[in-house]
Amino acid sequence: MQHINLRQIEAFKAVIETGTISRAAQLMGISQPGMSKAIAHLEEDTQLQLFDRSKGRLAPTEQGMRLYREVEQIFAGVRQVENAVEVIRREEKGQLSIGVMPALSGDFVQRATTNFLASRPHVFCSVETLGSQWTVDRIASRKLDIGLIDSGLEHPYLITEPIMVHPIVCIMPLGSPLAEKRVITPSDLEGVPFLAPDPARIFGHQIQRMFQEHDVRPKNVLAANALQTMCGFVAEGLGVSLVHPLVISGMRDRVIVRRFEPEILFHFVMCRSADNRNAMLVEEFATHVRALAAEASLATSEMV
Structure with missing residues (x-):
């Protein structure tokens, strides 16, 4: 077996995921003949039949799918490394990334973030409005530092803290x-x-x-x-x-x-990673969220 290179693996992965040579070539920014050649060389170098060819179409063989599952694990590892790099950059530069559910994406998160930045003017904040499940997933994968979500979502690696409980x-x-x-x-x-x-x-x-x-x-x-x-x-x-x-x-x-x-009680929850290395900034932001939540609770109790 000849040594295979990363470009061949990327080409193979692209063909599996897009379904055709032409779409895979477009995805990778190379010509269609170049993509066909990369796949042919990979099969020659591995001595495996990765695709069945019929009337110009490619269908992955069992060997092809077995190889693809291995490739996916490798690229999942690469994505973890990329996430780690982003976390390190964020910590070094003084950055805080916040996820917030739509119900809190207006005045509440704006005031909490503004109050935080008043005490930390050199920190860069990014705010993403996401559904609660997406926020939880992104905190667990270290793409976000802290989230404001609704209740009922659990994750073994996250700390959750109720911040507001009000009747509808x-x-x-x-x-x-x-x-x-x-x-x-x-x-x-x-x-x-x-x-x-x-x-x-x-x-x-x-x-x-x-x-x-x-x-x-x-x-x-x-x-x-x-x-x-x-x-x-x-x-x-x-x-x-x-x-x-x-x-x-x-x-x-x-x-x-x-x-x-x-x-009927409606719960808002603050969540973060149990081992967040950006813990100091996260805790400072959480302090502003708690203060604003207490203020909001008083205001809502007087609303009706």
């Missing part, structure tokens, strides 16, 4: 007949145009289950996975909804807010 509220357009009530109950929403939180998320599932338990069927007119988006639709008169009071902090003049019973 009912919001409605200005002039809604429901505004005459001080407290909204499930039966009040029977047949009422309703904007539903995404049922695939924990909060949306809680709302769906609550309606089922009370045998109430609101008139679902829209579902959204971003609570701020849903608040905007409510303000435009599309219907009523149930949300965390924090997400309507900038919309008090556009919607009516009422207490909802039975009480």
Whole structure:
């Protein structure tokens, strides 16, 4: 067997993942004949038949797929090294990377980050708005330092800390007949145009289950996975909804807010890696998050 080179392996991986020589060549920025030659040389050097050829198409053989699984492990290791390099650079330069769920991506994370930078003006911050599961995954792989997420997600290598626990509220357009009530109950929403939180998320599932338990069927007119988006639709008169009071902090003049019973608690959580080498900056940012969360909790308790 001849020695194989990295370029041949990259070409082989590209063909497997794209499915054709032409797409693989485009991905790697080489000519199609060059890609075909690289694959032919790899088969010659390894003395393995990696692809079946039929009418100009390539299909990986069993030997080809076995080799691909080995190659994937190698490239996964390379990605881990790349992540480690990024972590080291971030630590050396004084950088903090923050992941935040959409519900906290507005005023809350802006104020927390601004307060942090006031005390650490030479630190570079990056803020990514992601779903909670994506944030957890990126912290676990060291692509983020700290995350603000909703509850219900666990990871063995992450530390989680509750930062805010509030009961949800009912919001409605200005002039809604429901505004005459001080407290909204499930039966009040029977047949009422309703904007539903995404049922695939924990909060949306809680709302769906609550309606089922009370045998109430609101008139679902829209579902959204971003609570701020849903608040905007409510303000435009599309219907009523149930949300965390924090997400309507900038919309008090556009919607009516009422207490909802039975009480359904909504949890926000801060999470980080248990062995984060950027621990000092992470803890300083966490201190600002806690202070702002305490302030927000006081404000939301006075909201309804």
